[in-house]
Amino acid sequence: MNIYDSSQPPKQVQINGVVVSETPGERPALVDGCDTVVGLFQKRCEQLGEHTAHREKDLGIWQSYSWRDYWTHAKWIGLGLRALGLKRGEVVSILSEDRKEWLYADMGIQCVGGIASGVYTTDSARQLEYLLRDSGSRFLFVENDEQLDKFLEIEAQAGHVEKVIILDQDGLHDLRHEKCVFIDDLYDTGRAFEAEHPGLFEAEIKKSQPEDTGLLIYTSGTTGMPKGAMLSQENVISACVSGAHALPTQDTDEQLCFLPLCHILERNVSVYFPIAGKATVNFAESTETVFDNLQEVSPAHFTAVPRVWEKIYSRVLLLAQEATPIGRIAFGLAVKAGLKRADYLLEGQPVPVVTQVTYMVWDFLVLRNLRRMLGMDKMRRGGTGAAPISPELIRWYWAIGVQLLEGYGMTENAGLASINVLDSNKIGTVGKAVPGFDIRIADDGEIQTNGLNNFQGYWRNNEKTAETFTDDGWLRTGDVGELDDDGFLTITGRLKDIIITAGGKNITPAEIESRLKFSHYVSDAVVIGDGRKYLSCLIMIDQENVEKYAQERKVPFSDFASLCAAPDVVDLIQAEVEEVNRAFARVEQIKDFRLINVLLTAEDEELTATMKLRRSFVERKHAALIEDMY
Missing domain, CATH: 3.30.300.30 (ANL, C-terminal domain)
Structure with a gap:
């Protein structure tokens, strides 16, 4: 049964060609008339067909993959798993670096009613065993021989796992193991199952409801073993609606995927928001090549943790030191002019004509080339979160013409609670609550949130779930913070610390x-x-x-x-x-x-x-x- 009254048609508004709920936070949360991620995925694939959904490098050359490819491979994975016995509501684990097959598996699992759960590639075999056992996963995707070795090490303790699907065959052509199959074998199984059950995949998508659990994301476990946070189809669609209002995406946007897809931040940025906004996702070759890939892609928006922004800054300073004396002087004067302009922009004040003209001269001579060298020449905005960032670093990026914005979210509220936006930005804060979401500060200083983004609870842990919500239904974030008179949120620490x-x-x-x-x-x-x-x-x-x-x-x-x-x-x-x-x-x-x-x-x-x-x-x-x- 739906969790809202469908007899009351909701008001909607169009943003960059995408129709979303006019009032975020009210049920039903809708993107182009869809109240589930899987329904929206089907609609996008039907609409966009041969348009490029992803790019990935093969032997050093960028290859394009269409929305039709996305749909077809997700369908074969979903139906292949159904043929192997996957039931609605069961968890499937994914242990892989970022690549297109990660997304195919994610959507294929959810489309047939399964729950997708990512595992960090840095996790040990012991940690993998805990996650498989806690989630009850009977099916596991692994990227390559390195990740397969982790499963083989704990195979005896993970006897409930029935099939391991391997994405990359390199070094494994002679593998003979009753539980192991390659991704191409699963595609074949899915194709055969579709021939026997035409229309089943689409029927399973139609069965999906907003309250169905779609994701199981394990928290990082800073105070003990990780807990599985359950996010529903509605949670993610609601985040997409809030994101469309606060961080609109255009169908011509290019993005770079490089943070772990098991984390809700990258999952939103590289999976769900691009589905909602029709954007193209480019997969970085590895964490070591991010800066090179950034130059090649020149994304419209780029979200990273503070350490990445700091490393880019350090690289620029190093290059400046290695420049000629005239080059160093020019760089210093350009940044100085940029900082003067940035201070006006960040205070929301008009930039004086002389300051603007001076900046434009230095932008033409130095800063425009710097942004092109960094792969930030087409960037409308940069995003940072997951950890505090220096206000001076944000000023520096604004000075060189990159509008860097800080936000806040956690797994338990679908990764999106507050954000600074271009026309409402206060450095040192994580912004105002996103549209449709409410934030309050409890008597003990704890930040608490309320809205459709708030998760369903912890997997098989009713006690922890009860502890995480207040009596009136607000999420206890565990973070301590302050709200100023303008509604901007500042995080000062963790309650338990x-x-x-x-x-x-x-x-x-x-x-x-x-x-x-x-x-x-x-x-x-x-x-x-x-x-x-x-x-x-x-x-x-x-x-x-x-x-x-x-x-x-x-x-x-x-x-x-x-x-x-x-x-x-x-x-x-x-x-x-x-x-x-x-x-x-x-x-x-x-x-x-x-x-x-x-x-x-x-x-x-x-x-x-x-x-x-x-x-x-x-x-x-x-x-x-x-x-x-x-």
């Missing part, structure tokens, strides 16, 4: 950690001090920028550990800590710090798959360093 010192002072460490991470020399930081007399900090340095600093000053080092131990490097970080301390009261200042002298990857227990430090793991593993500071 509040430190109570031995003197009884309540301190939010995230604000201090964020200020530290604004430094180009600091990758991450964990403030310590619960039950202690004063605050201390464990710091991860940014390898690339600190190595460059050391090389320029001829500081000797042989590896990462010796780099961290170098007195000049310790002094560098000491200066950064002292600079941050100036912004805080004495009781909130860091009295001592230690550098974590090992390079961490997502395979390490200290880091989540989204590269966030797990506070409890860090404190436990580096207890000796912490005690040394006290």
